[in-house]
Amino acid sequence: MKSRAIVAIDGPAGAGKSTVARMLAKRLGYLYIDTGAMYRALTLKALERKIDLEDEGAVTGLAEETEILLVPQDGTEIRVYCDGRDVTSAIREPEVSRQVSRVAKVPGVRARMVELQRRMAERGGIVMDGRDIGSYVLPGADYKFFLTASLEERTRRRWQELRDRGIHTDFEQLKKEMAARDAMDSRRPVAPLIKAPGALEIDTSNLEPEEVVEIILKHMEEGR
Ligand SMILES: Nc1ncnc2c1ncn2[C@@H]1O[C@H](COP(=O)(O)OP(=O)(O)O)[C@@H](O)[C@H]1O
Numbered sequence: 001m002k003s004r005a006i007v008a009i010d011g012p013a014g015a016g017k018s019t020v021a022r023m024l025a026k027r028l029g030y031l032y033i034d035t036g037a038m039y040r041a042l043t044l045k046a047l048e049r050k051i052d053l054e055d056e057g058a059v060t061g062l063a064e065e066t067e068i069l070l071v072p073q074d075g076t077e078i079r080v081y082c083d084g085r086d087v088t089s090a091i092r093e094p095e096v097s098r099q100v101s102r103v104a105k106v107p108g109v110r111a112r113m114v115e116l117q118r119r120m121a122e123r124g125g126i127v128m129d130g131r132d133i134g135s136y137v138l139p140g141a142d143y144k145f146f147l148t149a150s151l152e153e154r155t156r157r158r159w160q161e162l163r164d165r166g167i168h169t170d171f172e173q174l175k176k177e178m179a180a181r182d183a184m185d186s187r188r189p190v191a192p193l194i195k196a197p198g199a200l201e202i203d204t205s206n207l208e209p210e211e212v213v214e215i216i217l218k219h220m221e222e223g224r
């Protein structure tokens with residue numbers, strides 16, 4: 001296995017990217033970078049400022065004046081700061097999930113985020129997860145994975161996750177929202193959600209997170 005490698009993990013919402021990426025980073029002693037958290041932080045700020053999300057100029061301007069920091073904690077937890085404020089929990093609110101793809105499709109926003117993400121990856125030894133990491137942000141990544149799962153299973157996971165945080169949502173409504181977000185992420189003109197050439201696709205529907213990590217590590221050890 002290459003040392004201080006760059007590992008890219010992409011896939012739709014709820015496929016298990018962050019869970020697996022975090023566990024993998026821990027096993028490898030790498031840094032975990034959650035790029036979705038960056039788009040979420042900017043979306044939260046835009047919503048709080050009541051910025052018209054269809055106004056691409058305004059949203060781009062906001063991206064350019066916003067400082068987003070991902071700060072690793074003990075283990076592989078990261079805390080997300082937006083202009084110095086800890087927004088780790090707030091960015092997971094359903095309203096942010098509902099609106100984030102509108103912000104993420106703005107080319108000026110992506111340009112800014114991608115620049116930051118590439119800088120964070122410069123020294124290697126990272127696991128980065130998102131939608132366009134293997135295809136666009138880090139096309140030269142050493143290892144690329146594309147996680148999937150059925151929409152039903154991905155909704156079930158997100159529904160449970162929200163419930164564990166005391167947020168009760170309607171399952172069918174959540175399913176619709178997740179499908180709408182996937183569609184928007186897949187259809188946007190700039191760096192859409194796609195499986196990068198050469199990425200190993202893993203359907204996690206019937207796997208435990210630990211099993212997915214083992215598949216990934218085995219693939220990396222075999223140097224494929
Ligand atoms: N392979 C898996 N099997 C079962 N549950 C999983 C699996 N991967 C992740 N989960 C659970 O599903 C939820 C959503 O996963 P997450 O990692 O946030 O997905 P993503 O980052 O792709 O949106 C988490 O609560 C996690 O514990």
Ligand SMILES: Nc1ccn([C@@H]2O[C@H](COP(=O)(O)OP(=O)(O)O)[C@@H](O)[C@H]2O)c(=O)n1
Pocket residue numbers: 012013014015018035036037039040100101102104105129130131132133181185
């Ligand atoms: N590399 C990335 C990561 C996220 N995103 C956007 O950010 C949103 C939230 O990403 P996330 O990874 O936090 O979403 P979940 O899969 O955790 O629900 C996605 O739906 C995309 O719209 C993106 O455009 N590019």
